Amino acid sequence: MDSLTPTKGWSLAAGKKKKKKMRLFDANNDGRLSVNELIRMFDDFFESHLQEDDIHSVLSFVNLPLDDAGMISIQDFVRADTASIRRFLLQLLRDNPSKLSRHSRMAWINIQTQQSKDDVDLLESIERRVAQLTQLPKSVVSGDMEMQIVHYSPNFTNKDGTRGGGGGGHYTAHFDSLSPTIDVPCCHTTKGRPPCRPCRLATILYNLSDGDGDVAGGHTAFPLSGKTQEECSVEAVEAWKISAASRESSYCASTGPGLRVEPQLGQAVLWYNHNLITADDLGKGVLGELDRSTLHAGCPSWVARDALTDGSSSLWNGISGKWIANHWISDVDQGQQRGSGFP
Helix, strand or coil: CECCCCCCCCCCCCCHHHHHHHCCCCCCCCCCEHHHHHHHHHHHHHCCCCCCHHHHHHHHCCCCCCCCCCCEECCCCCCCCEEEEHHHHHHHHHHHHEEECCCCCEEEEEEHHHHCCHHHHHHHHHHHHHHHCCCCCCHHCCCEEEEEEEEEECEECCCCCCCCCCCCCCEEEEECCCCCCCCCCEHHHHHCCCCCCCEEEEEEEEEECEEEHHEEEEEEECCCCCCCCCCCCCCHHHHHHCCHHCCCCCCCCCCCCCCEECCCCEEEEEECCCCCHHHHHHHCCCCCCCCHHHHHHEECEEEEEEECCCCCCCCCCCCCEEEEEEEEEEECCCCCCCCCCCC
């Protein structure tokens, strides 16, 4: 399944509906959107990861200028040729997959649907080892025991180390869970039917391929690792997401901030997505407030190539991109919106 599935209702929204949606991104409710607010809006509608230059290109394409304050009114935007904006952005994303928030292929493995005894035994063995690692009851670890297998296709770099571009796989900085203060059911209780939110107590990421240092990339980056609670406030994280450091994915560089984990075949990386519950949270499940320092990204992986005498290219280091499996441990009460503690 390809992750290029943008435009969540964009083309279907009539004028009034578009206005209503756009106002969600108008932080100060002045009826105008800044470039940063437009970036957030397009990112939400198109699952993109745009930069300021992209916004200027879009507006120029439909002859929609910013005012002297660098803003555009919602009214003017709705009156513009939004169908052309949609076509422009879709083409931009097809031509430049690096501008997608996520570019990968994935499949799901569920222990309940496996036909082979060997496959079931393997997944049950993983369950036992995870229970031992986390010290959580097996009933909590297993849940539906659904794993997501992900392949990030490689970018290309020249043999001399210079990068040649391309449409390599990646996943920009994101959370695996959402705050329990968001008043919608957990997705694992609705079989994914919206509206819902992911309620993931913990993430275990299994690396199914080897890295090769900074040459091959493919690291998992935690750009806010080590930050204080104040530095990871909702406002601070939202501001960081729109910053140049985030937009340019500089956290994937060896000199980037936070923590980078180089992929190693057979490696498991565990983190908890939520803080410990407080006295005020008792009776509301095991999910405390979201730990925003768990913001993480799947960095692009690289394959080197060498130019042949006929002008074509051949791969020379044999790395076929990045393979991982995601195993999420959900809130313990599988039957309710909020859990009621460990069974």
